Amino acid sequence: MKSISKLLIVPLLLSANFALSQTASQDEESSRQIVLDRFNKARPLSEASGGMGSGSTASKPPVYRRTGAARLPRRGVRPPATEELGVTVWRLRPSRANDEGARVLVLDGLKQSQWIPERIEAGTPVNIGDRIRISVESPRPGFLYIIDREQYADGSLGEPMLIFPTLRTRGGDNRVLPGRLIDIPAQEDQYSYFTAQPAGNRRDQTAEVLTVILTPQQLPLNVGDQPMRILQSQISEWEKSWGGVAETLELVGGAGRAWTNEEKMAGSANGRQLTQAGPPPQTVYRVAARKIGGPLLVTVPLHYAR
Numbered sequence: 104m105k106s107i108s109k110l111l112i113v114p115l116l117l118s119a120n121f122a123l124s125q126t127a128s129q130d131e132e133s134s135r136q137i138v139l140d141r142f143n144k145a146r147p148l149s150e151a152s153g154g155m156g157s158g159s160t161a162s163k164p165p166v167y168r169r170t171g172a173a174r175l176p177r178r179g180v181r182p183p184a185t186e187e188l189g190v191t192v193w194r195l196r197p198s199r200a201n202d203e204g205a206r207v208l209v210l211d212g213l214k215q216s217q218w219i220p221e222r223i224e225a226g227t228p229v230n231i232g233d234r235i236r237i238s239v240e241s242p243r244p245g246f247l248y249i250i251d252r253e254q255y256a257d258g259s260l261g262e263p264m265l266i267f268p269t270l271r272t273r274g275g276d277n278r279v280l281p282g283r284l285i286d287i288p289a290q291e292d293q294y295s296y297f298t299a300q301p302a303g304n305r306r307d308q309t310a311e312v313l314t315v316i317l318t319p320q321q322l323p324l325n326v327g328d329q330p331m332r333i334l335q336s337q338i339s340e341w342e343k344s345w346g347g348v349a350e351t352l353e354l355v356g357g358a359g360r361a362w363t364n365e366e367k368m369a370g371s372a373n374g375r376q377l378t379q380a381g382p383p384p385q386t387v388y389r390v391a392a393r394k395i396g397g398p399l400l401v402t403v404p405l406h407y408a409r
Contacts, residue, residue, distance in 0.1 A: 138357060140164035141187055142383055145242040145281035145333050149378035165383040167352035170226065175350050183391040186399050188241055188317060189384025192227070193362060195222035195234035195296055205367035209234065220296075220362040224353050225386040228408035233299040235405070237287045238355055238370055239315060240377075240384050241279045243396070246284055246321045248277065249287060250314040250333055252403070256307040259365075263314070263333040270328050279317070282376030284369040291372055299407065313403040316341060319396055345393070347399040352387040 143164060175183060195218040198206055206217040220236050228234060239247060248268070253261035268277035272289045279285060287400035288295050301308035316322075324331070365381050388401040 107184065109360050110287070114138050122231075124135040127168040132143045137167045137352060138164045139167050139187070139352065139383070139387060140242065141227070141242045141361050142189055142281070142387075143379040143381075146377055146379045146381065147282060149380055155277060166355045167387060168222070168355055169350055169352040170353050173348050173350045175348060175389065177318075178347055184395055186213065186243075186388050186395065188315060188388045188399065188401055189239065189386070189387040190225065190315065190388065191238040191240075192225060192401055192403075192405070193236040193238070194223050194227075194229065195220050195236070199342060202361065203360040205364050207236070209296070210294065213266055217262050222354075222357050222360050222385045225403065226406070227358075229299045231299055231301070232273065234296040235299055236296050237313070237403075238366065238384070239279070239285045239287070240282070241317055242281050244278070245317045246277050247279045247285055248316040248318070248322060248324075250316070250338060251312070251330070252306050252312045253302060253305075254310040254312045255305065256309050260312060261302075263338045265324065265326070265331040265333050268326050268329060270326060275326050279322075280371060280376060282378065282381065284366060284377070286370035289372070290364055291369060299405075301407065309407055311405040313405065314342075314400060316345065316398065316400045318398040341398075341400055346402075347391050347393065347400075349388045349390045349401045352389060354385050354387075357383075357385045 175185065195207060195209065198217040199218045202219050204219065207220055208215050215352045223229075239249070241247070249266050250263045251266045252263050255261070267277050267285070267287055272292070277285075286295070288297065299311075313377065360382075363382055365377060369377045369381070386403075388403075390399050390401060392399065
């Protein structure tokens with residue numbers, strides 16, 4: 104027994120050292136800062152801009168860090184070509200007298216009050232009752248589609264519902280341009296925010312799962328005034344054809360920053376585009392592209408706090 108124990112010590116130590124090195128490597132990868140310029144370079148120029156409220160006239164590329172477990176290959180003879188999609192999740196809070204920036208009107212019965220949207224990172228759990236908004240930005244032109252599904256404790260997903268586009272939002276216009284934000288819900292809607300609340304009678308719902316799709320041409324869908332059901336077979340086909348590994352990049356120092364007037368204008372129906380010095384997306388999903396300029400699909404989960 105002693106000889107067997109001695110033989111086991113070396114492989115166990117090697118295994119432990121390998122695990123420690125892998126953990127250290129992952130920690131180093133997550134803490135490493137990444138400069139992204141795809142979004143701001145795609146936007147129109149501006150002679151004078153203030154960036155994220157800094158007052159600077161120079162446009163500096165934003166800095167991100169990797170989060171989550173997914174990683175695209177970094178080594179090899181031919182690393183994969185990538186595409187990116189920006190998503191900013193906003194959580195609303197009541198405004199204070201010294202707040203700067205843009206506000207959202209919140210209806211509570213017949214009473215109106217002003218609230219401030221603040222950025223949260225993609226993995227931040229939301230509480231039941233939180234008021235949430237979402238902004239999506241693409242660094243290339245295309246057409247945007249967003250599908251919502253409920254996720255349950257056993258990992259199963261509910262019925263897919265196309266929540267954007269609808270005819271009630273911008274008349275069904277789902278075109279995107281660099282610097283042009285798509286707000287969900289739209290600012291023009293009576294309620295320009297979602298209230299985080301599990302739907303239906305099931306108490307085991309753990310998340311809302313958003314499937315965000317960008318296509319170079321419009322999909323043959325007959326959208327109406329209300330969200331539309333999508334066949335599970337259809338979304339499975341899209342996921343198989345257009346999905347893939349997507350790593351998550353979070354803007355360094357972005358969480359907690361308030362919605363700006365620039366972002367409000369860029370997301371309104373007839374607003375102007377964000378410039379190269381405008382606020383960057385909070386979360387960037389970087390995808391290994393199967394075809395540059397082709398359709399791409401990313402999954403954005405919104406988890407409920409336990």
